[in-house]
Amino acid sequence: MTRASPWWARDVYADRKPFLKARGKITAATRHFFASEGFTEVETAALQVSGGNETHLTAFSTELIGQGGDRSRLFLHTSPEFACKKLLAAGEERIFTLARVFRNRERSALHHPEFTMLEWYRVGEPTLRLMEDCAGLLAAAARAAGATDLAWRGRVCDPFEEPEIVTCCEAFAAHASIDLEALLDDRDGLARAAARDGIRVAEDDSWSDLFSKILSEKVEGRLGSERPTILTDYPLSEAALARPSEDDPRFADRFELYVCGVEVANGFAELTDPVEQRRRFEAQMAEKSRIYRERYPIDEDFLEALPLMPQASGVALGFDRLVMLATGAERIEHVLWTPVAELGSAG
Numbered sequence: 001m002t003r004a005s006p007w008w009a010r011d012v013y014a015d016r017k018p019f020l021k022a023r024g025k026i027t028a029a030t031r032h033f034f035a036s037e038g039f040t041e042v043e044t045a046a047l048q049v050s051g052g053n054e055t056h057l058t059a060f061s062t063e064l065i066g067q068g069g070d071r072s073r074l075f076l077h078t079s080p081e082f083a084c085k086k087l088l089a090a091g092e093e094r095i096f097t098l099a100r101v102f103r104n105r106e107r108s109a110l111h112h113p114e115f116t117m118l119e120w121y122r123v124g125e126p127t128l129r130l131m132e133d134c135a136g137l138l139a140a141a142a143r144a145a146g147a148t149d150l151a152w153r154g155r156v157c158d159p160f161e162e163p164e165i166v167t168c169c170e171a172f173a174a175h176a177s178i179d180l181e182a183l184l185d186d187r188d189g190l191a192r193a194a195a196r197d198g199i200r201v202a203e204d205d206s207w208s209d210l211f212s213k214i215l216s217e218k219v220e221g222r223l224g225s226e227r228p229t230i231l232t233d234y235p236l237s238e239a240a241l242a243r244p245s246e247d248d249p250r251f252a253d254r255f256e257l258y259v260c261g262v263e264v265a266n267g268f269a270e271l272t273d274p275v276e277q278r279r280r281f282e283a284q285m286a287e288k289s290r291i292y293r294e295r296y297p298i299d300e301d302f303l304e305a306l307p308l309m310p311q312a313s314g315v316a317l318g319f320d321r322l323v324m325l326a327t328g329a330e331r332i333e334h335v336l337w338t339p340v341a342e343l344g345s346a347g
Contacts, residue, residue, distance in 0.1 A: 059076060099116065119317070130314070144326070145323075153330070155260040157227060220263060241277070269311075
């Protein structure tokens with residue numbers, strides 16, 4: 001078996017260099033975008049007491065050794081979210097960060113164990129304002145890369161077009177012929193609907209598992225064609241840190257941005273109720289324990305800061321994916337300066 005050339009081989013690096021140069025231009029354009037909006041760039045610690053409390057996120061763990069030899073388990077953060085919200089509690093009102101984040105069990109054309117997350121928050125502003133930010137960033141990235149279209153696997157999307165806004169219920173009805181609203185509390189009904197649509201259903205699939213399968217297999221690939229799509233109004237169970245919608249508390253004030261069938265960003269109005277947040281974290285960790293036989297501690301410092309945090313909205317955007325779409329790169333490694341080596345491989 002022939003070993004693939006490492007990323008630092010001159011011919012491999014030469015092929016990637018145009019993507020990396022474009023990345024630098026998009027990074028500069030991103031910083032300019034937020035500076036023009038009055039944001040402060042912040043840096044958050046990568047070492048945290050919790051690996052995050054969402055069921056399907058897997059963190060890298062490590063050990064902190066104190067001067068006296070005492071040992072504490074810490075995690076490389078899967079998101080800068082907890083730290084950013086503590087900064088909001090401290091008094092910041094408009095912040096953004098280009099954070100290196102770490103997620104285990106994730107490697108594909110669009111996933112990497114270490115990647116860059118662009119995260120930003122606006123105090124006292126609705127999610128609609130952040131949707132406008134997303135549209136502005138798509139256009140800024142395209143201009144910086146000299147691109148007229150965003151592209152992924154033969155599909156193209158106009159980054160200068162106003163995004164279409166579609167609710168989860170509308171998307172499930174259009175692309176999976178499923179009445180999601182009627183099945184919000186009906187696991188078996190959703191399972192039957194999924195099976196009718198050709199989706200494999202396991203006996204231990206929860207309602208959330210089925211929702212994710214349908215979204216992944218039937219809906220996501222059809223979003224963001226020709227112009228960006230913003231998918232809104234997720235069922236409340238699918239938004240661990242978001243506030244309920246003021247219009248209908250069965251749904252969350254949450255949205256995701258899709259381009260060429262690729263999920264690029266996740267945004268929502270932030271939950272500030274520590275009691276409800278703890279309940280959600282504990283439920284998520286119970287489910288994680290059932291599926292993966294592990295759980296992460298809850299960041300008590302975060303829950304203590306939460307009631308001091310003002311009403312705010314925030315977005316997490318996969319920066320590497322944005323660069324890929326703006327440059328036409330086929331794999332995330334093409335836009336990373338130094339990709340993480342696979343076990344047993346130098347490339």
